[in-house]
Amino acid sequence: xxxxxxxxxxxxxxxxxxxxxxxxxxxxxxxxxxxxxxxxxxxxxxxxxxxxxxxxxxxxxxxxxxxxxxxxxxxxxxxxxxxxxxxxxxxxxxxxxxxxxxxxxxxxxxxxxxxxxxxxxxxxxxxxxxxxxxxxxxxxxxxxxxxxxxxxxxxxxxxxxxxxxxxxxxxxxxxxxxxxxxxxxxxxxxxxxxxxxxxxxxxxxxxxxxxxxxxxxxxxxxxxxxxxxxxxxxxxxxxxxxxxxxxxxxxxxxxxxxxxxxxxxxxxxxxxxxxxxxxxxxxxxxxxxxxxxxxxxxxxxxxxxxxxxx
Amino acid sequence: xxxxxxxxxxxxxxxxxxxxxxxxxxxxxxxxxxxxxxxxxxxxxxxxxxxxxxxxxxxxxxxxxxxxxxxxxxxxxxxxxxxxxxxxxxxxxxxxxxxxxxxxxxxxxxxxxxxxxxxxxxxxxxxxxxxxxxxxxxxxxxxxxxxxxxxxxxxxxxxxxxxxxxxxxxxxxxxxxxxxxxxxxxxxxxxxxxxxxxxxxxxxxxxxxxxxxxxxxxxxxxxxxxxxxxxxxxxxxxxxxxxxxxxxxxxxxxxxxxxxxxxxxxxxxxxxxxxxxxxxxxxxxxxxxxxx
Numbered sequence: 297x298x299x300x301x302x303x304x305x306x307x308x309x310x311x312x313x314x315x316x317x318x319x320x321x322x323x324x325x326x327x328x329x330x331x332x333x334x335x336x337x338x339x340x341x342x343x344x345x346x347x348x349x350x351x352x353x354x355x356x357x358x359x360x361x362x363x364x365x366x367x368x369x370x371x372x373x374x375x376x377x378x379x380x381x382x383x384x385x386x387x388x389x390x391x392x393x394x395x396x397x398x399x400x401x402x403x404x405x406x407x408x409x410x411x412x413x414x415x416x417x418x419x420x421x422x423x424x425x426x427x428x429x430x431x432x433x434x435x436x437x438x439x440x441x442x443x444x445x446x447x448x449x450x451x452x453x454x455x456x457x458x459x460x461x462x463x464x465x466x467x468x469x470x471x472x473x474x475x476x477x478x479x480x481x482x483x484x485x486x487x488x489x490x491x492x493x494x495x496x497x498x499x500x501x502x503x504x505x506x507x508x509x510x511x512x513x514x515x516x517x518x519x520x521x522x523x524x525x526x527x528x529x530x531x532x533x534x535x536x537x538x539x540x541x542x543x544x545x546x547x548x549x550x551x552x553x554x555x556x557x558x559x560x561x562x563x564x565x566x567x568x569x570x571x572x573x574x575x576x577x578x579x580x581x582x583x584x585x586x587x588x589x590x591x592x593x594x595x596x597x598x599x600x601x602x603x604x605x606x
Numbered sequence: 607x608x609x610x611x612x613x614x615x616x617x618x619x620x621x622x623x624x625x626x627x628x629x630x631x632x633x634x635x636x637x638x639x640x641x642x643x644x645x646x647x648x649x650x651x652x653x654x655x656x657x658x659x660x661x662x663x664x665x666x667x668x669x670x671x672x673x674x675x676x677x678x679x680x681x682x683x684x685x686x687x688x689x690x691x692x693x694x695x696x697x698x699x700x701x702x703x704x705x706x707x708x709x710x711x712x713x714x715x716x717x718x719x720x721x722x723x724x725x726x727x728x729x730x731x732x733x734x735x736x737x738x739x740x741x742x743x744x745x746x747x748x749x750x751x752x753x754x755x756x757x758x759x760x761x762x763x764x765x766x767x768x769x770x771x772x773x774x775x776x777x778x779x780x781x782x783x784x785x786x787x788x789x790x791x792x793x794x795x796x797x798x799x800x801x802x803x804x805x806x807x808x809x810x811x812x813x814x815x816x817x818x819x820x821x822x823x824x825x826x827x828x829x830x831x832x833x834x835x836x837x838x839x840x841x842x843x844x845x846x847x848x849x850x851x852x853x854x855x856x857x858x859x860x861x862x863x864x865x866x867x868x869x870x871x872x873x874x875x876x877x878x879x880x881x882x883x884x885x886x887x888x889x890x891x892x893x894x895x896x897x898x
Contacts, residue, residue, distance in 0.1 A: 348705050395887050402644055402704045403886050406837065410883035413834065417876045536712055543709070573724045579716025586709045587699055 299606045303468065306551060307461050314453050323449050328554075328561045329456040330517045331541065333463040335553030337510020338538035343547035344471060345503045346483030348401075350535045351392060351408025354415040355508040357530025359385040359515025361419065361426060364525035367438040369425075374441040378516045385512015386505050388415070393504040397497055400486075412535055419527040431526025439520055452521050459517055460554070463510060468550055470506065471606055479503055483548075511538075540578060543585045546594030550606045555593055611745035613864070620863020622752045622821070625759035626814045628855035630832050631839035632766060633810030635851040638840065640783045640803045643702055646711040647692075648811055649833025650718035653826060655685050655812030657726045660733050660824045671736035678816045682809040689808030690801040697804065698797060715829075722826035735820035755817045762813055763852065770848070779803060834875075835862070838882045844891055 310329075317325060334356055341347040362384025363377040372380075396407040419426045426432065436447050444451035470476050478499055481489040486496050519525040537560075538553070545556030560581065567574035585592065591599065598605040634648050659677040666673035692714060700706040739750030770776040781789045782799045790796045814832075822828075839858050843850030858878070865874035 348708075395883070398887050399890065402708065403890060405705070405708055406644070406841070407883045407886045410837075410879045410886070414876050414879040414883070417872050417879065421870070421872045421876060539709070571724065572728070573720040575716055576720035576724075579713040579718075579720065582713030582716070583696060583710050586706050586713070587696060590706075 298604055299468070299472075302605075303464060303550065307457070307464070310457055310460075314450075314457055319449050322453050324561065324565065326449070326453040326456040326521060327518075328558050329453075329460040330514050330521065331537070331561070332554040332557040333460055333517070334511050334514035335538040335541035335545075335557050336460075336463050336467050336550075337507040337514065339542040339547060339549075339553045340467060340470065340479075340510070341503055341507040342539065343542050343549070343552070344476070344483060345479045345500060346486075347500055347504065348405055348539070349408045349504075349507075350405045350532070350539075351396070351412035352507070352511050352538055353530050353532060353534035354392065354408075354412035355385040355389050355511035356515040356518075356534050357415060357419060357527070358388040358508075359512030360519040360525045360529055361515075362512060363516035363519045364432045364434060365425065367434050368432050372438070374439055374446065374520050377438070378441065378513065378520060381516020381519070382509050382513040385515060386509040389508020389511070390501070390505045393501045393508075397500050397504065409532065409535070412530070412532065416527060416530040416532075419530055426527060427525075428527065431524055431528070434519060434523045434525065436523070439523055441520070446521050447523070456517065456521065459513065463513070464550065464554075468606055471550065475499075475502075536578070536582075540582055540585075542592070543590075544581060544592055546592030546596070546598070549592070549594035549598060552592055552594040559593075611743075612867070614743075615746060615748075616864045616867035617860060618748060618752070618863075619867065620860035621756055622859075623863055624856045624859020625756040626818050627832070627835055627839055627859045628763060628852050629759050629814035629817070630811050631836040631843070631851050631855050632763060632848055633807035633814075634836045635840045635843070635848055636766075636810070637804055637807035639848070640779055641697075641702060641800055643697065643704055643707040644711070645804070645807065646708055646833070647714040647718060648807070648836060649829030649831075650715045651685050651689060651808040651829075652811040652815045652832050653722060653829035654688070654718055655681050655815030656733075656819045656824045656828060657722050657826070658684060658812075659816045659819050660726070660731055663733050670734035674733070674736040674816070674820065678813070681816050682812040685812035686805035686809035690805035693801045693804040694797075698800070702800070719826055719829070726824070726826055728826065730823040730825040732823050733819040749821070752821055755821065758817055759814070762810070766810070767848070775802070834879070838878050841882050841886055 310325075313325060314322065334352070338349070338352050341349055359381040363381030366372040366377050366380050392408060392411045396404055396411065399407050420428050423429070439446040441455060444455055446452050446455065471479070478489065478494050481492070481494065482496055482499055490496055515529065518529070541553050541556030541560060543556070544559060545552030545554065560577075563577055563581075564574050567577050589596065594605065630648070630652060634645060637643065637645050637648075658681045659674075662677040662681060663670065663673035666676050696710050696714070697707055700710060735749075735751045737751060741748045741750045741753065770779065778789070778794050778799055779802075781792070781794060782796055786796055835858065839854045840851055842858065843852070843854030862874060862878075865871075
């Protein structure tokens with residue numbers, strides 16, 4: 297109960313921010329929330345189940361093009377393509393997972409990386425449909441969801457907040473459920489969980505598909521919100537970012553991905569005003585976190601002060 | 607040009623990329639074999655070597671060959687030292703935990719690239735070839751320097767093999783590879799072996815870079831493709847098996863040369879990456895490696 301109230305309060309604070317923030321930062325907050333949906337899904341696989349994937353960019357990209365292609369090919373509207381994008385993320389995650397989950401650890405990282413790279417190259421290769429390097433610009437007519445005009449900053453932020461709230465609730469529900477405990481068991485000791493009668497392969501595949509659905513929804517939302525779908529969003533960098541957000545915010549904490557995404561986004565936003573080598577921060581933070589703070593910000597808070605944090 | 611000479615040209619180009627790939631991938635394979643960690647920053651060390659070579663070549667007076675030779679002599683040890691420092695400062699503290707090392711070397715990759723962006727800038731720049739001999743075949747002329755690259759890569763690989771099999775350092779390295787705990791019990795300084803191995807691996811990437819820059823251009827993002835190809839090579843050849851790596855480099859270099867001459871290079875990359883993923887899934891010991 298305490299956990300739910302706490303998270304409701306966090307969403308309340310976000311809603312207040314949505315009202316008071318100036319336009320530039322409101323727009324950034326919408327981006328952060330969408331990326332946080334992506335990272336929350338990544339964290340389900342990585343933080344809670346112990347699957348360190350380097351292939352989530354593929355699921356994000358699948359979601360983005362799963363939303364953009366129905367728009368450009370058949371002229372679908374904003375709401376249905378959010379669904380097709382989400383579905384595309386899940387389907388691709390299932391296809392990758394069926395094969396990749398036969399491996400674990402470092403092999404799993406490399407297999408997912410290779411599949412993602414192949415997917416990215418395929419997007420480039422099929423440039424007649426996907427726009428290749430240029431990508432696709434989505435027309436304003438396709439960017440209407442439930443009466444909200446997503447070309448406007450305000451409505452974009454409210455929908456992003458709604459999607460993040462749903463994603464957070466879904467993650468909290470999943471982690472708190474019996475299945476969530478099995479996920480943790482897989483992370484802590486796969487062999488022992490197998491001995492208790494749980495099949496690691498099916499459990500991990502289910503989690504990976506859920507994670508893919510999150511990534512797909514986030515990719516679709518990013519495309520529809522900001523009116524652009526490009527192969528650049530399927531590059532390795534978009535696999536590394538959710539990992540970074542989860543690690544920094546706290547792997548295996550519900551709000552960690554949001555905190556990680558927000559901190560990194562504004563750090564990079566600040567640094568990009570100073571130098572064109574702002575991506576250096578990604579490298580520095582990765583190394584610092586992995587060396588000195590493997591539990592991340594919220595992991596530390598949970599350890600010291602708030603042991604009940606989910 | 608008719609098909610025969612065209613194929614010959616493709617094979618020669620393939621041989622050059624195979625030689626460079628073999629150098630690069632053997633460094634990656636060495637590190638994986640001895641330390642059981644994957645160095646994602648390997649391509650960034652390659653790029654660092656190329657940038658340093660450009661810098662050295664530009665600051666040494668005299669004909670291009672002098673600057674290039676100086677670069678060949680001092681750049682690989684510099685990059686090796688940098689890598690050894692990273693090993694001591696970062697990887698050792700992570701206790702070589704495989705997943706943590708991957709995350710840390712991803713971070714290192716970003717840092718090296720961005721440092722290059724800051725110091726070297728976003729533009730691609732050429733390095734002058736040390737000599738411009740042209741080999742005139744009946745159908746086409748071919749750069750003599752490229753053939754020299756093949757020979758030089760072969761010589762370096764031979765030297766690596768001799769070091770691994772004939773010297774005390776190689777013996778110590780192989781002992782650490784087989785069993786690090788026993789090696790330590792026999793008084794081998796495992797920490798130093800690891801730092802040396804990581805440095806040697808990066809130095810090999812730097813040698814490849816100095817050899818290759820006169821035929822291509824220096825750019826701060828140039829490490830990506832060689833990294834991917836080295837991954838592919840090491841995995842197809844069997845993780846940690848140096849011989850398998852060489853065979854795989856030859857196959858992949860040659861087929862890459864031929865395929866990208868006749869078909870779209872993107873398609874060949876898609877096929878190669880998918881192949882690697884499937885090899886890791888269904889035959890994790892590699893196509894040539896023995897069953898682990």
